[in-house]
Structures are given as structure tokens and as C-alpha cells.
Amino acid sequence: MPPDPLVRRLLKGDRVALAKLITEVESGSPQGTEALRSIYPHTGKATVVGFTGPLGVGKSSLISRMVGHLRKKGLKVGVIAVDPSSPFTGGAVLGDRIRLNLPPGDKGLFVRSMATRGQSGGLSQGTRDTVRLMEAFGMDVVIVETVGSGQSDVNVRDVATTRVVVLVPHLGDDIQSLKAGLFEIADIFAVNKSDLPGAPEAVRHLREMAGILMARTSWRADVVECSALNATGIEDLWKSIERHEEFARKDSSAREELAERTAKELRELVQHKMDERVRLLLSEDEGMQKLIQEVSEGRIDPYSGSELLLGRITGLPSKSPPKRKTTPRSAR
Amino acid sequence: MPNRSKNTKGSGKSRPIRVIIAKPGLDGHDRGAKVVARALRDAGMEVIYLGLRQTPESIVDAAIEEDADVIGLSLLSGAHMTLVPRVVKILKDRKVRGISVFAGGIIPDEDARRLRSMGIKAIFGPGATLESIIHQVRQTAGRHAA
Ligand SMILES: Nc1nc2c(ncn2[C@@H]2O[C@H](COP(=O)(O)OP(=O)(O)O)[C@@H](O)[C@H]2O)c(=O)[nH]1
Ligand SMILES: [Mg+2]
Numbered sequence: 001m002p003p004d005p006l007v008r009r010l011l012k013g014d015r016v017a018l019a020k021l022i023t024e025v026e027s028g029s030p031q032g033t034e035a036l037r038s039i040y041p042h043t044g045k046a047t048v049v050g051f052t053g054p055l056g057v058g059k060s061s062l063i064s065r066m067v068g069h070l071r072k073k074g075l076k077v078g079v080i081a082v083d084p085s086s087p088f089t090g091g092a093v094l095g096d097r098i099r100l101n102l103p104p105g106d107k108g109l110f111v112r113s114m115a116t117r118g119q120s121g122g123l124s125q126g127t128r129d130t131v132r133l134m135e136a137f138g139m140d141v142v143i144v145e146t147v148g149s150g151q152s153d154v155n156v157r158d159v160a161t162t163r164v165v166v167l168v169p170h171l172g173d174d175i176q177s178l179k180a181g182l183f184e185i186a187d188i189f190a191v192n193k194s195d196l197p198g199a200p201e202a203v204r205h206l207r208e209m210a211g212i213l214m215a216r217t218s219w220r221a222d223v224v225e226c227s228a229l230n231a232t233g234i235e236d237l238w239k240s241i242e243r244h245e246e247f248a249r250k251d252s253s254a255r256e257e258l259a260e261r262t263a264k265e266l267r268e269l270v271q272h273k274m275d276e277r278v279r280l281l282l283s284e285d286e287g288m289q290k291l292i293q294e295v296s297e298g299r300i301d302p303y304s305g306s307e308l309l310l311g312r313i314t315g316l317p318s319k320s321p322p323k324r325k326t327t328p329r330s331a332r
Numbered sequence: 333m334p335n336r337s338k339n340t341k342g343s344g345k346s347r348p349i350r351v352i353i354a355k356p357g358l359d360g361h362d363r364g365a366k367v368v369a370r371a372l373r374d375a376g377m378e379v380i381y382l383g384l385r386q387t388p389e390s391i392v393d394a395a396i397e398e399d400a401d402v403i404g405l406s407l408l409s410g411a412h413m414t415l416v417p418r419v420v421k422i423l424k425d426r427k428v429r430g431i432s433v434f435a436g437g438i439i440p441d442e443d444a445r446r447l448r449s450m451g452i453k454a455i456f457g458p459g460a461t462l463e464s465i466i467h468q469v470r471q472t473a474g475r476h477a478a
Contacts, residue, residue, distance in 0.1 A: 019399040091373035
């Protein structure tokens with residue numbers, strides 16, 4: 001039995017507990033980390049799908065349709081909508097709560113909006129962790145929406161097995177000018193707003209592009225035509241997602257990608273911990289205060305100084321710095 | 333470093349205040365609500381903007397899922413004496429603690445008094461400055477611990 005009552009409630013399907021624990025993991029609190037550890041055996045089972053693409057192409061609308069579709073199949077769905085925080089104030093307007101005509105209090109849907117909180121890449125560890133909480137809560141499918149048109153959303157790869165890039169027809173000739181980043185991450189292209197003119201051309205064009213693009217795996221990106229407005233193509237899109245999931249389970253190149261993703265998460269977790277420790281040491285440790293002083297007075301160079309700091313953290317011996325007798329740099 | 337708002341939720345770590353802004357009822361435009369949403373964002377808060385025509389039930393659902401500190405209801409329709417108490421009642425019925433409610437719009441003094449007695453923490457008329465709204469939202473959000 002997990003000791004944290006919130007975790008126990010989460011595993012029993014308590015929505016308030018899920019909401020509170022997301023807050024904890026999002027802020028990276030010790031309670032959050034402990035909770036993630038104890039729920040870990042309950043994770044890894046959901047279908048995790050990323051929806052990304054430029055602003056206004058209809059990601060949220062499409063997700064709303066998809067959720068309705070999946071609820072009809074009896075599947076439980078979690079949605080995480082990630083929006084950028086202002087780098088200046090840390091604030092954000094999160095306007096992405098999907099609109100659905102489900103009965104209020106429908107237990108099979110949970111929507112959470114999330115700000116990037118200054119983390120680069122548009123997706124944070126908080127998103128990975130929130131996916132896991134939703135899995136432990138009992139969601140069959142977790143959908144992650146991220147805004148973007150290029151490099152920054154490549155990180156949707158870090159959390160989702162299947163990545164849907166949403167585009168619209170009248171992007172037409174501009175499709176070439178879309179940042180390569182979007183093409184590289186797409187397992188599926190959804191050409192939304194196919195009620196507007198130009199959809200067949202866009203689909204044909206994307207199919208050609210998908211054919212010549214260098215693939216990460218032996219998967220060739222699917223192109224699906226759909227309209228959130230008219231609710232068409234939703235089942236096709238889901239079929240395509242399922243097909244890719246099946247592929248990812250069996251294909252060895254997909255498994256390699258999973259190993260890469262895992263290594264990346266481990267690296268990021270360690271980096272984060274190191275960062276915290278360095279910050280703490282530099283601000284609170286007396287010896288380190290002295291070191292800062294010595295470096296700023298030019299008696300130790302920063303390169304050797306950093307070795308000393310690293311030595312303190314790892315407990316491994318470091319190269320001793322050459323002590324200089326010269327006058328401080330501030331003499332310049 | 334983004335300037336994080338101080339908050340009592342979470343385990344010691346500060347996180348931005350999270351505010352739900354919604355406009356229940358049927359009236360047509362949400363300019364005022366949007367201005368308030370942006371102002372709160374610029375003050376470092378995370379604003380979940382629900383927009384128009386939300387039912388009290390869906391507003392409370394959203395507030396729970398988003399683990400919001402505050403719900404801000406914007407009203408123009410004159411239906412404030414039914415919609416606002418309804419939100420408060422649903423919060424109570426569901427035993428939700430730690431979410432306070434404020435309201436903005438054209439609300440006569442007498443109604444405002446009654447709403448306050450029901451637990452609405454702050455009420456803003458059309459003349460309220462954004463500064464005073466930000467200030468009050470910060471205060472309401474800080475008043476309770478999780
Ligand atoms: N014509 C048409 N408009 C759509 C469709 N899907 C979404 N929209 C509209 O496109 C706008 C942006 O939609 P939204 O889902 O918020 O896009 P997002 O920014 O990608 O999440 C809204 O005004 C939608 O009503 C569609 O299939 N056809
Ligand atoms: Mg959206």
C-alpha cells in the first residue's frame with residue numbers, strides 16, 4: 001500500500017487526488033516524486049498520442065472530436081494541453097480546454113492545461129509525469145496537445161509514442177516552408193479543415209513528401225484527411241493511430257527509439273538534480289562561497305573552480321587548480 | 333527566471349496562482365473577461381480561460397481538474413443571482429475546499445452584499461481597476477492552504 005493518501009485515492013479513481021498530484025509533479029516537489037515512484041508499476045499501459053501543429057489549425061477541435069469518438073468506444077481519455085508561459089512574467093493564458101458535449105462530471109475524461117513554465121522545448125518533465133499520473137488513474141488514452149510550427153515541438157517525441165501533426169489545406173504551397181522539425185516528428189499527418197478547398201491537393205502533396213523524407217524508423221507517415229467541423233475522418237485518424245501503435249510495439253527501430261527516449265529522460269532527470277545541487281551548494285555552502293570569492297578575485301580560474309565544484313558533488317577527486325599570484329582581473 | 337507568484341499550495345515550492353476565468357450564461361461578448369485574463373497573466377498567473385456559455389457544472393469540473401486557486405466569473409446578463417450561487421453550491425456539494433470565487437460585472441450593491449454573505453470573496457464593478465483586481469485575486473488565492 002502506498003503511504004501517501006493522495007496516491008491511494010488516485011489509484012481508486014479520485015479526480016481531486018489526480019488534480020492535486022499533477023500540481024505536485026508539475027512543481028517537482030518531493031511529494032510528487034515519491035508519488036511517481038509508487039505509481040510507476042501502474043504506468044506504461046495507455047496509448048499516448050501527441051497532437052502538434054501551428055496555432056489555429058484545429059488541434060483542440062480535432063481532439064474534442066477524437067475524445068467524443070473514444071468515449072463512445074468506452075475508452076477513458078486524459079488530455080494535456082501545453083501552452084507557452086510568458087518568459088517575462090511566468091504567467092500564461094491557457095485557452096485550450098476542449099469543448100465537449102459530454103455529460104458534466106463524465107468520469108472518463110480529464111483535461112489539464114499546462115504552461116511550459118520557462119522550460120525550453122515546449123514540453124517539460126511535468127508533461128511526462130502527468131501522462132503517468134493519468135495512466136495510473138486508469139486512462140486508456142492520453143492525448144497531449146502542443147502548439148508550434150517547428151523546432152520547439154520536437155519534444156512531443158519525448159512523451160508520445162504516436163505523433164500526429166495537424167495541418168490545413170490552404171497551407172498549400174507554403175507546406176515546403178514549414179519547418180523541417182514538424183516533418184521529422186510526424187507519424188501521421190492530419191489534414192484538418194478538409195471542408196475547405198484544396199484538401200485533396202494538400203493530401204497528395206504530403207504523401208509525396210512523406211515518401212521522400214528520411215524516416216527515423218521503417219514507418220512511412222500516414223496522411224489522413226479530416227474535418228473537426230463536420231466530424232469526418234475521425235475514425236480514419238484513430239485507425240491510423242492504432243496502426244502506428246501496433247507498429248511501435250513490434251518494430252525494432254521503434255524500440256530503439258524508445259531506448260533513446262528513456263536515455264534522454266534519465267539524462268534530463270540527472271541534469272535537473274545536478275542543477276539543483278549546484279545551485280544549493282553555491283548559495284549555501286561556506287567552502288563554495290569562498291571558492292566564488294577566489295574565482296571572482298582572479299586567484300582561481302573558473303575552469304579549475306568548476307572542477308572543484310564538480311568534485312564536491314560527485315565526491316571524486318578533481319584536478320587541483322593552479323594558484324595564481326597575479327593581480328585580480330578587475331585591474332583591467 | 334520568471335517571477336513566480338507566491339502561493340500556499342503545493343509542498344512549499346511556489347507555483348503560479350491558477351485562475352479559472354469563465355463567463356457563464358448566454359450573453360454574447362467576453363471582452364472584459366479577456367482583458368482581466370490578460371492582466372492576470374501579465375501579473376504572473378496561469379489563467380485557464382473557459383470563455384463563453386459555460387454551465388456552472390462545467391466550470392466547477394474545470395476548476396477541480398485544473399487545481400485552480402480561484403474561479404473568476406464574469407457576468408453581464410443580470411443572471412448573477414442564480415449563476416454565482418449555483419457555482420458556490422456545486423463547490424460545496426462536491427466538498428471542494430481551497431477554491432475561492434470572485435465575480436465581475438454589473439452587480440447592484442444589494443446583490444453584492446448577498447453574494448458576499450454566500451462566500452464570494454471579491455466583486456468587481458465596471459469601474460474596478462486592473463490593479464485592484466490583481467491585488468484582490470492574489471489575496472484571495474493566498475488566503476487558504478491546500
Ligand atoms: N472550417 C473548419 N474550421 C475548423 C475546423 N476545425 C477547427 N476549426 C476552426 O479553427 C479555429 C481554431 O481551432 P482550434 O481547435 O482552437 O485550433 P488549435 O489552435 O490548433 O487548437 C476555430 O475557430 C475552429 O472553429 C474544421 O475542420 N473546419
Ligand atoms: Mg488548441
